[in-house]
Amino acid sequence: MLFPQIGNMGGDWNTKKFAHTMWRKGTRLARDPDGTLIKASDVTIGSAFHVIPDGLNELEHHRIEEKAKAVVLLVRLDPRDLKIQPGREDWSFDGIVAYSKICTHVGCPVALYEQQTHHLLCPCHQSTFDVADGAKVVFGPAKRPLPQLPIAVDDEGYIVAQSDFHEPIGPSYWTRLKHTSDGLNDSSEGSSH
Amino acid sequence: MGARLDSAASGTANWVDERTSIGSFVKFIARKVFPDHWSFMLGEIALYSFIVLLISGVFLTAFFVPSMGFVTYDGPLETMQGVEMSEAFASTLHMSFEVPGGLLMRQIHHWAALLFTAAIVTHMARVFFTGAFRKPRELNWLVGFTLMILSLAAGFSGYSLPDDVLSGNGLRIIEGVTRSIPILGEYISYWIFGGEFPGEIIIPRLFTMHILLVPGLILGLIALHLFLVFLHKHTQYPGPGRTHKNVVGLPLFPVYTAKAGGFFFVVFGVIALVAAVFTINPVWNYGPYDPSPVSAGTQPDWYILFVDGALRLMPGWLFDVIPMEWELWGYTLSWNILIPAVIVPGLFFGFLAFYPWIEAWATGDRGEKHVLDRPRNVPVRTGLGVALIIFYVILVLEGANDIIATLFHLSLNDLTLFLRVGIFVLPVLGFLITRRICFGLQRKDRELVLHGKETGRIVRHEHGEYIEVHEPLTEHERWILVSYDDIAPLEIAPEYNERGVRRKGYRWDRFKQRLSRFYFEHRVSPVTPEELESASHAHH
Ligand code: HEM
Ligand code: FES
Numbered sequence: 001m002l003f004p005q006i007g008n009m010g011g012d013w014n015t016k017k018f019a020h021t022m023w024r025k026g027t028r029l030a031r032d033p034d035g036t037l038i039k040a041s042d043v044t045i046g047s048a049f050h051v052i053p054d055g056l057n058e059l060e061h062h063r064i065e066e067k068a069k070a071v072v073l074l075v076r077l078d079p080r081d082l083k084i085q086p087g088r089e090d091w092s093f094d095g096i097v098a099y100s101k102i103c104t105h106v107g108c109p110v111a112l113y114e115q116q117t118h119h120l121l122c123p124c125h126q127s128t129f130d131v132a133d134g135a136k137v138v139f140g141p142a143k144r145p146l147p148q149l150p151i152a153v154d155d156e157g158y159i160v161a162q163s164d165f166h167e168p169i170g171p172s173y174w175t176r177l178k179h180t181s182d183g184l185n186d187s188s189e190g191s192s193h
Numbered sequence: 194m195g196a197r198l199d200s201a202a203s204g205t206a207n208w209v210d211e212r213t214s215i216g217s218f219v220k221f222i223a224r225k226v227f228p229d230h231w232s233f234m235l236g237e238i239a240l241y242s243f244i245v246l247l248i249s250g251v252f253l254t255a256f257f258v259p260s261m262g263f264v265t266y267d268g269p270l271e272t273m274q275g276v277e278m279s280e281a282f283a284s285t286l287h288m289s290f291e292v293p294g295g296l297l298m299r300q301i302h303h304w305a306a307l308l309f310t311a312a313i314v315t316h317m318a319r320v321f322f323t324g325a326f327r328k329p330r331e332l333n334w335l336v337g338f339t340l341m342i343l344s345l346a347a348g349f350s351g352y353s354l355p356d357d358v359l360s361g362n363g364l365r366i367i368e369g370v371t372r373s374i375p376i377l378g379e380y381i382s383y384w385i386f387g388g389e390f391p392g393e394i395i396i397p398r399l400f401t402m403h404i405l406l407v408p409g410l411i412l413g414l415i416a417l418h419l420f421l422v423f424l425h426k427h428t429q430y431p432g433p434g435r436t437h438k439n440v441v442g443l444p445l446f447p448v449y450t451a452k453a454g455g456f457f458f459v460v461f462g463v464i465a466l467v468a469a470v471f472t473i474n475p476v477w478n479y480g481p482y483d484p485s486p487v488s489a490g491t492q493p494d495w496y497i498l499f500v501d502g503a504l505r506l507m508p509g510w511l512f513d514v515i516p517m518e519w520e521l522w523g524y525t526l527s528w529n530i531l532i533p534a535v536i537v538p539g540l541f542f543g544f545l546a547f548y549p550w551i552e553a554w555a556t557g558d559r560g561e562k563h564v565l566d567r568p569r570n571v572p573v574r575t576g577l578g579v580a581l582i583i584f585y586v587i588l589v590l591e592g593a594n595d596i597i598a599t600l601f602h603l604s605l606n607d608l609t610l611f612l613r614v615g616i617f618v619l620p621v622l623g624f625l626i627t628r629r630i631c632f633g634l635q636r637k638d639r640e641l642v643l644h645g646k647e648t649g650r651i652v653r654h655e656h657g658e659y660i661e662v663h664e665p666l667t668e669h670e671r672w673i674l675v676s677y678d679d680i681a682p683l684e685i686a687p688e689y690n691e692r693g694v695r696r697k698g699y700r701w702d703r704f705k706q707r708l709s710r711f712y713f714e715h716r717v718s719p720v721t722p723e724e725l726e727s728a729s730h731a732h733h
Contacts, residue, residue, distance in 0.1 A: 006384070009384050009387060010380065010383040010384040010387065010388065011383055011386075011387045011388025011389075011392070012388065013380065013383055015379040015380065015382075015383060017389050018379065018389075032485050033483070033485070050485060052485070062389075064391060064482075064483075064484060065388075065389045065390065065391065065392065067483070067484050067485065068365075068389075068390055068391065068484035071484060071485045101485065102484075105369065105504070105509070105529070105530070106365070106366045106368075106369025106370055106373075106504065106530060106534075107365045107366065107368060107369035107390075108362055108365060108366065108487055109362075109484060109485050109486065109487045111485075111486060111487045111488075123487055123488060123491070123595070124362065124366060124487070124501075124504075125501070125504045125505040126505060126594070126595070126605060126606075126609070127509065137509050137510065139606055140505075140508070140509060141504055141505065141506075141507045141508060141509050141517075141529050141530075141533070142509045142529070143509035143510065143516055143517055143518035143527070143529050144509075144518065170369070171368075171369035171372050171373065171527075171530070172372070172373060172518055172525045172527045172530075173372040173373065173378050173379045173382075173525065174374075174375055174376050174377075174378055174379060174524050174525055174526075175379065175524065175525075176525045177520060177523050177524070177525060178523060178524075
């Protein structure tokens with residue numbers, strides 16, 4: 001940086017961190033905020049869980065920053081209602097789907113789930129996402145669907161992630177698409193701290 | 194009375210003079226004359242609420258801890274027992290529940306902030322509608338405009354300090370908006386937050402901004418603002434003997450000083466009363482910042498609502514088919530955020546900042562204006578002002594759309610759809626209707642001047658005709674109704690001179706002419722002495 005006084009104000013300037021979250025292959029899904037694990041059998045049709053990655057609460061550093069990116073909403077729909085998105089045939093489990101809870105508009109938590117319509121509403125500016133149809137936008141200022149977290153069930157019956165998200169979560173930014181193709185599917189890549 | 198005032202002023206001047214020898218200066222200031230009108234109080238309210246902010250704010254700094262380090266709560270509040278929170282949030286709870294008078298001070302500070310911003314906005318509206326921004330006061334309009342922007346910065350930075358769920362989400366929205374800026378957005382975000390959101394530095398940074406940088410700038414600019422008011426002398430409403438070359442009013446000392454000093458305590462008292470009775474920002478109900486929870490029906494402070502409303506109003510897809518976020522050559526451009534949060538506020542505030550020049554081009558008048566306009570006598574300006582207010586109010590309403598929808602049992606989506614159309618239609622309608630009303634009022638004024646007031650007394654003439662007796666206006670009343678500028682649209686030199694050579698600057702002149710026609714094509718001229726003369730002959 002040309003001007004160290006300004007240069008040092010931005011931390012390490014590594015904005016690629018936007019594109020990585022704590023989720024890894026095999027990370028178990030845990031309840032927010034107490035961190036108890038979730039079994040597929042706990043998730044009845046119509047229910048919704050606010051989820052954090054297992055181990056988040058034990059982080060020594062950057063816990064809030066990680067939480068701000070990793071929070072997920074888990075819901076189970078009647079599999080007949082669920083429109084599986086092309087290329088994501090094995091991302092859900094028996095009607096259970098997981099989507100990032102960070103709004104693709106400007107980043108509020110999308111916290112209000114309406115069971116009847118399968119709509120997920122962001123209270124900040126009312127972007128509405130259809131969980132039954134790939135969390136696509138049905139109303140409001142957001143343009144992109146919420147990123148989906150691919151999930152599976154492990155031998156003990158716990159719900160686990162198959163990998164990190166396949167695209168940066170949350171609001172858009174200039175180089176978002178560059179980051180998307182940046183080895184994200186490589187689940188061995190650590191979060192950069 | 195005049196003599197007593199004089200001796201009060203000179204007495205004080207003497208006392209100071211014998212000790213400092215600046216008596217003549219003091220006397221000069223004390224004899225400074227201020228015109229009187231209730232609407233001149235709005236700026237004063239802003240000033241006094243700022244003083245209240247300074248006093249209460251200094252108290253808050255004694256207890257507030259601007260740190261994002263984590264602590265576990267073990268204070269007296271049952272619901273927060275054992276909850277992890279930042280020191281900023283914990284100290285806000287401590288101040289609210291353990292420091293005697295602490296909650297009251299927080300409430301006073303917050304209510305004063307709400308009043309401060311409200312007073313600034315209404316003061317600005319007064320200056321706008323009366324034309325007080327015209328030459329030579331354009332510069333002071335700009336100073337005032339900057340103060341308005343700074344008051345928003347002060348409010349937002351203060352609101353964010355307690356580090357609760359609500360203000361944290363507000364900061365996250367700012368972060369999201371920052372990211373949408375082309376090319377630099379993600380770096381500006383890192384620059385503001387010292388890395389990824391939220392980081393650990395934003396509260397200390399906002400604290401410094403809030404208690405040092407912004408109030409310092411405000412203080413300096415207020416001094417400049419008042420100095421310029423002094424230098425230019427205060428404007429006055431039209432009235433007998435009031436011209437662009439004099440000021441009619443009461444002396445600063447002792448009359449104005451006494452009034453103003455008393456008024457400060459009225460403002461302080463009202464703020465304290467409201468703060469003692471109405472809860473504001475009960476952060477203990479929201480909880481410390483956590484990126485996961487959020488609830489519906491939570492609004493930012495009123496002065497930020499318009500941005501939130503703009504963000505809500507903007508669709509992500511136009512007519513469900515045209516995306517408002519573009520992906521061009523692998524880069525992302527988010528119009529759905531840039532338009533409501535950057536471009537529209539930029540144009541809105543830009544228009545306000547430069548308004549004095551826009552109007553000066555339209556009138557082509559280079560003279561100094563010390564007598565205020567009655568809003569009806571400048572129909573286009575008044576119409577524009579109303580249109581701007583309607584535009585702003587629609588954004589504010591949209592910012593509270595969830596509350597309005599619940600309150601009136603409306604569909605949230607329908608309300609938003611209605612306002613999406615309304616934001617284009619209603620300001621235009623407001624402009625047209627207001628201009629119409631102004632013309633109507635001006636014609637009414639002409640009637641009054643020419644034919645006098647209706648008295649309600651009916652007289653029957655010998656030949657059987659009934660007429661209502663009209664009473665002519667007094668000199669005083671007539672003065673107010675006829676003394677305004679009758680401005681004709683600009684005439685400009687032709688595009689080509691007699692030798693057929695194109696004139697430099699023609700386009701600029703033509704732009705000014707168009708603007709001028711927009712303002713003055715339709716107008717109602719004041720009654721001339723000749724008209725008055727012939728009307729009075731017709732009556733007798
Ligand atoms: C310039 C005009 C100012 C405005 C519009 C303003 C506005 C605000 C607002 C809205 C809050 C949130 C209050 C709450 O509900 O907790 C706040 C907090 C605070 N302000 Fe100001 N303020 C101003 C000036 C000042 C000054 C001059 C100081 C100190 C010298 C100050 C010190 C503080 C402190 C320490 C807090 C945090 C305390 C708390 O959260 O309870 N403010 N301010
Ligand atoms: S942040 Fe979700 S709608 Fe704006």
